[in-house]
Amino acid sequence: MSIDIETARRVAHLARIAVPEDELPALAGEFNAILGFIEQLSEVDVEGVEPMVSVTPQRLKRRQDVVTDGGQQEAILANAPDAREGFFAVPKVVE
């Protein structure tokens, strides 16, 4: 499996990380080195093995389906880069 520049561009977009055009070849090269390393996994016989879901087998605890928290608008907005009138503000989303 070899990653070309087009794939590197697509992955960067999926990850929502802007990568300048001239850095894509180097990025593709790094992906290839890492994926080449990961490729070893294809030699393992995993026939009939269930993929691990939880490392410590335990039944997740259940709790009452009730509100236990809330009413903290100020604390929630305290670290926002741009908060206005009790909301997170972002650039216009809909035309």
Added chain:
Amino acid sequence: MSELSKLTIAEARDALRKGEVTSVALTEACLSEIEGAEALGAFVHHTPELALEQARAADARIGQGDAPSMCGIPLGIKDLFCTKGVESQAASAILHGFKPEYESTVTSQLFGAGAVMLGKLNMDEFAMGSSNETSTYGTAVNPWRDGERQLTPGGSSGGSASAVAADLCLAATGTDTGGSIRQPAAFTGITGLKPTYGRVSRWGIIAFASSLDQAGPMTRSVRDCAIMLEAMAGHDPKDSTSADLAVPDFEAMLTGDIKGKVIGIPSEYRVEGMPEEIAALWAEGTDMLKAAGAEIRDISLPHTKYALPTYYVIAPAEASSNLARYDGVRFGHRAKLAQGDGIEEMYQKTRAEGFGAEVKRRVMVGTYVLSAGYYDAYYNRARKVRALIKQDFEQVFAAGVDAILTPATPSAAFGLGEMAEADPVQMYLNDVFTVTVNLAGLPGIALPTGLSGNGLPLGLQLIGRPWEEGDLLNTAYALEQAAGFVSKPAKWW
């Protein structure tokens, strides 16, 4: 009195209880050491006022009697832990200025037990790294040097390791996703424990790879690890993966008696190109445990060689998902936008500016292995191999092995900047002995047992059965006593 900052937790506790010292005096001694240790880059946010306030409260509590063991003990806290009103950035520019409105469960429990926070400690960005060189604060430096050569304290908990080894604090919190407590502990001659997955709550710890992350103590002795773990551990309703199990008195389990315990020596850890001094250290440790009355047994963990590639699928996959929250909307950095930029540009520019190179690389690798068409080939296959790695351990434990002894790292600490030109995979090899433990969710402890040819600390790792940290700590205690490691770095900073 700078000697005070050199005490172990156990020594300080006993002196506090006898009234021979106060927490304020201990705290002031540490603050003064920290002030003189800027060259180590260990503490990145200082909280002296909070520390002294906590110390005064601790002294009052000790005066009333019946204070817990951690009461009045000055600690450093890794920057990955959210601490209320105090910068918590995971050493990333994307969380610049972030001051949580809440306290992580671990720090909350430690403070509840009366512990004192001196400040926040350096680390690799989002705990991704093995040398503390990916931090937005600049690198942390190992107090041990090789002549004039400056060395890495390891990573990701490099600041924690450096601070404890240099006697800036009595102990520190660390977190371990692939070896981030144990590798830096080994590189700096201190003791670090990664508990069983689920023993310590992850709530309020900035997430890297949620199925692997676990917080633990980094201390100057096995006894201190036992004391501090007890204060950190326990069920937390806010972390659904935290185990609802009683927390034993780990310190009371340190008898040093390991007669009849079965110690496994895994042949697969004898990796190609292992330096002679690491092989010798391992053999010496084996002999020490044997001399203490343990039965030594050769064992096989056949899927060991696949642990690192498995980790480098699962950890980036989980990271790409966890780090999706850094979008410039709710907290941290937002990029300056150009005229006409929309929300997409805001996300992409914010993340490009805020994340460092290694974090971007891992987020993108994770995105790739989870993307349509590759999910089965990479992510699902890695989860299956992970099941096999865990099964290797289960079979060995079922056959009667109590603990497994391995080297902690493939070498002594390397020089700062020496890995800069290396392929990312070369850096990943640092975790070759530690990463299996995270994949299998087991407890593991690294402790110093010898020095390298050039006088640097070297550590061994013991791996225990799930939930049996007490038994593991006791085996480590026996090894610690036999090894008698007392070397300290010569002060140059």
